[in-house]
Amino acid sequence: LQTKSSTTKLDLVRCDVAKIPMRTSSIDALHAGAAMHCWPDLDAGLGEIYRVLKPGGRYFATTFLSTYFGSLQTAEGGQTGVNRQAFQYFESVDVLRSMLVKAGFENEKVSVEVLEPACVVIKCEK
Numbered sequence: 001l002q003t004k005s006s007t008t009k010l011d012l013v014r015c016d017v018a019k020i021p022m023r024t025s026s027i028d029a030l031h032a033g034a035a036m037h038c039w040p041d042l043d044a045g046l047g048e049i050y051r052v053l054k055p056g057g058r059y060f061a062t063t064f065l066s067t068y069f070g071s072l073q074t075a076e077g078g079q080t081g082v083n084r085q086a087f088q089y090f091e092s093v094d095v096l097r098s099m100l101v102k103a104g105f106e107n108e109k110v111s112v113e114v115l116e117p118a119c120v121v122i123k124c125e126k
Contacts, residue, residue: 017045022052029058036063036122037088046103053126059105065118066091093120100124 015021017032018041030049039045049059066089090096093112100110100122109125 018048020048020052024051025054025057027052027057028054029060032059032061032063034062034064036061037090039088042088042099043102046099050104050126055126057126059122059124059126061122063090063096063120063122065093065114065120090120096120096122 013021017035017039030053032049036042036045053059093114096112097107097110100112101107105124105126111121111123113121113123115121
């Protein structure tokens with residue numbers, strides 16, 4: 001990663017999303033790439049993200065709609081045998097948006113965009 005200024009400090013932290021080891025309102029931005037569907041407790045994770053973000057802080061994420069998991073196949077075209085119980089399934093953009101609003105994000109500051117066939121890009125501002 002490159003920064004614009006040598007005085008910019010960037011800390012990368014890997015942790016349990018339901019127990020983020022940061023002070024309340026202390027983080028400028030958080031990213032969860034292709035991860036939300038794997039969280040055991042989505043409400044707790046989103047609540048923690050909202051808690052640690054500063055006012056004006058941003059959350060960026062990617063995940064998948066439920067239609068994606070039904071179409072997984074091997075390169076040879078066979079079914080993967082994915083354990084469907086291991087994932088959270090998001091039926092629609094509206095379901096995802098309501099979860100983010102429930103966590104505290106204002107509806108006007110939540111963007112949920114679908115990229116074909118079922119990848120979702122999420123952008124929120126606290």
